[in-house]
Amino acid sequence: MSPLTAADLGAPLAAALAAATEDRLVYDLAGIERRHDTLRNELPGVHVRFAMKACPVDEVLAALAGRGAGADAASPGEVEQALRAGVPAGRVHYGNTVKSDRNIAEAHRLGVRTFATDSLQDVAALAVHAPGARVFCRVATGGAGALWGLSNKFGCPPGDAVRVLVAARDAGLVPAGLSVHVGSQQMTSEAWHGAVDDLGDVLRALGRHGIRVDHVNLGGGLPALGYRDRHGAPLDPPLDKIFAVIREGMDELRRIHGGHLDFVVEPGRHLVADHGAIRAHVVRLTERRAADGERQHWLYLSCGKFNGLYEMDALQYRLVFPGHPDGPCVPAVVAGPTCDSDDAYSHEEGLVPVPAALASGDPVWVLSCGAYATSYTTRGFNGFAPLPYAFAGRPERTGADD
Ligand SMILES: *Cc1c(COP(=O)(O)O)cnc(C)c1O
Numbered sequence: 001m002s003p004l005t006a007a008d009l010g011a012p013l014a015a016a017l018a019a020a021t022e023d024r025l026v027y028d029l030a031g032i033e034r035r036h037d038t039l040r041n042e043l044p045g046v047h048v049r050f051a052m053k054a055c056p057v058d059e060v061l062a063a064l065a066g067r068g069a070g071a072d073a074a075s076p077g078e079v080e081q082a083l084r085a086g087v088p089a090g091r092v093h094y095g096n097t098v099k100s101d102r103n104i105a106e107a108h109r110l111g112v113r114t115f116a117t118d119s120l121q122d123v124a125a126l127a128v129h130a131p132g133a134r135v136f137c138r139v140a141t142g143g144a145g146a147l148w149g150l151s152n153k154f155g156c157p158p159g160d161a162v163r164v165l166v167a168a169r170d171a172g173l174v175p176a177g178l179s180v181h182v183g184s185q186q187m188t189s190e191a192w193h194g195a196v197d198d199l200g201d202v203l204r205a206l207g208r209h210g211i212r213v214d215h216v217n218l219g220g221g222l223p224a225l226g227y228r229d230r231h232g233a234p235l236d237p238p239l240d241k242i243f244a245v246i247r248e249g250m251d252e253l254r255r256i257h258g259g260h261l262d263f264v265v266e267p268g269r270h271l272v273a274d275h276g277a278i279r280a281h282v283v284r285l286t287e288r289r290a291a292d293g294e295r296q297h298w299l300y301l302s303c304g305k306f307n308g309l310y311e312m313d314a315l316q317y318r319l320v321f322p323g324h325p326d327g328p329c330v331p332a333v334v335a336g337p338t339c340d341s342d343d344a345y346s347h348e349e350g351l352v353p354v355p356a357a358l359a360s361g362d363p364v365w366v367l368s369c370g371a372y373a374t375s376y377t378t379r380g381f382n383g384f385a386p387l388p389y390a391f392a393g394r395p396e397r398t399g400a401d402d
Contacts (some may be wrong), residue, residue, distance in 0.1 A: 009320075009367065012392035013277055017365045018322060019277040023302055025373055025389040027055070029063045031275035032370075036067050039222070039267065042243040043250070046263045049093060051220050052078045054268025054371045055276070059391060061085035064271070072266040074222075075099075076106035083110065095179075095217075095266060097122060097138055097154050104129040116179060116217075119154045120167050127171035135168045136177030137161040139198055145191045146183025147223060147314050155179070158198050162205045165213070177264075178202055181219035184269060185227070185315075187237050188243040192218075196249035202257045207258075215262040216253055218246065223264070224273030225369030228316040231350040235315070269371040271386060276370015278308050278387060282362040283337050285330075285354065297332035299354050304336010306344040307368060307384050310376030312383050313342065316350055320365040324355035327386055338382040 007116065009017075013028040020026065036048060048069040056078065061071060062085045070091025071082035089395045097118040100108075104115070108130040115130060117123055118138045126133055139161050143149025156164060165175035178199055182191040185228030199216055206213065223237035254261050282302035290296050305312050319334070331351035335344035345352065377386040 001056055009277070010275070010392075013275070015203070016281045016390065016392035017277055017363075020363075020390070023280050023387055025276060025278050025308060025369075026392055027057065027060060027272070027370055027389060028275040028392040029059060029392065032060060032272055033063055033067050035271050035275060036064055036069060039265070039270070040068075043246060043265065046218075046265050047091075047215075047265055049091070049095070049217075049266045050264045050271060051095070051268030052082065052297045053375050054220075055272040055373075056081060056375060057389065058085040060272065061087060065091075072268075073107070073112070076103055076110065079107050079110045079112055089113075093136075093264075099125075100180060101125050101129050108133065110127065114176065117164060117168070118154060118161075120164060123164060123168045123171060123173065126168070127173055130173075132172060132174070133288050133379070134174040134176035135165070136179050136213070136215070137164045137168075137175075138179045138181070139195075139202060141180050141182050141191070141195055141198070143183035143191075145186055145188035147185035147187070149183045150181050151183070158202045158205070159204050162209060162211075165206060165211055166209055175206075175213060177213045177215040177217055179217035179219055179264075181266075182221040184221055185223050185235075186221040186242075187223060187235075188306075189234065189238060189241045191221070192242060192245045192249060196245075196252055199249075199253055203253060205255045212257070212259060215264055216250075216261070217264040217266065218249075220266045220268045220270075222267045222270035224269050224368055224371060226274045226318060228318060228350075230314065230316060232316055232352060273371035274368045276368075276373060277368040278303055278369055278373070280308075280364050280366055282358050282360055282364055284360050285332065285356075285358040297330045297351075297354070299332040299334045299352070299358065300337060300355045301334065301366075302337055302384075303366065303387060304338060306336065306338055306340070306378040306381035308373040308377060308387055309336065309366065310335075311372060312345055316345055316352065318367040319352065319354070319368050320367065321355050321358065322365065323362050324357060328356045329353040329355045340381070 072095040074096035093114040138155040140155030143151035
């Protein structure tokens with residue numbers, strides 16, 4: 001079965017999961033801080049702006065702010081939360097290219113001075129509602145190699161990025177930077193090569209227009225390490241290689257730029273996914289005959305797509321059954337508790353071996369689900385409430401409802 005030890009998991013997280021008698025989402029703040037510090041060692045000099053949507057939890061934002069990180073906010077609500085959690089306004093940027101006049105004005109009033117953009121219309125609005133602000137233009141990427149590509153909706157082609165930043169300068173804004181996002185859970189280092197090539201082209205073209213940006217924002221996309229694919233195989237992203245390619249890319253872009261160029265990263269998933277886990281419980285292990293007559297086991301858990309595991313159609317999480325360290329297993333489709341048939345792992349692809357002796361109420365730990373779990377939670381689909389959360393190594397204080 002899952003011969004997983006406290007050492008794999010991190011002892012504080014394992015202890016908190018073991019101590020929980022009710023369902024909850026547990027974060028290991030010290031683990032998140034360590035992942036942040038490792039990232040800064042791997043990419044010396046980068047400024048970290050945590051992508052808030054990956055874990056909009058005050059304590060997580062405060063812990064990261066304490067290590068020097070800022071926030072990549074996507075709405076006035078996220079800006080307010082970052083400030084409330086103690087992130088200095090100067091370390092908060094508005095990273096969403098999609099924003100109304102009112103969103104811009106509110107963020108500006110709250111003290112945000114740096115905004116993402118990707119269109120002439122958005123630049124014109126920024127010039128009115130955030131006069132004099134610093135803007136960085138998002139350059140589109142293809143998203144190949146990522147579990148979630150993020151292409152189409154954001155960013156403009158390299159040539160248009162030049163036009164957008166020239167317009168920003170002409171409108172009295174500061175053309176401050178360029179950004180990319182290579183796609184979330186990017187599994188290849190090649191994607192970063194491609195992004196650096198495009199950014200280099202734009203830097204050269206900007207130079208011809210007399211524009212020298214002061215920073216490049218390399219976005220998110222750095223992978224979590226603990227996921228399994230839809231067939232249950234470990235995803236195992238080449239993280240060392242990715243870091244090496246990014247370091248080379250930073251050198252290359254500095255050479256092209258020729259002056260002082262800062263680098264920003266906006267990690268979301270990479271910082272929090274592996275340092276959050278859910279203590280859930282078994283609803284029931286059943287055996288039924290499918291339409292084709294074949295017998296199938298189904299393991300229904302107390303959490304699923306609508307309360308913590310929204311990404312379960314693209315990947316599998318590692319499951320630990322602490323009450324069943326050994327004994328025979330059966331292959332099962334794992335599913336959540338709601339009356340929605342999408343609330344399940346894909347049953348064509350990945351049956352999961354689960355202990356045959358599982359009983360209703362047995363605890364189960366869902367690992368590496370610290371990213372996007374709180375954001376992608378419904379308010380109570382079928383009456384299943386959002387999970388409360390807690391912090392490893394700290395006395396309990398639930399946070400979901402207050
Ligand atoms: C969501 C998002 C991120 C974080 O992406 P991850 O893949 O979780 O690292 C970073 N930047 C922007 C603009 C985003 O929208």
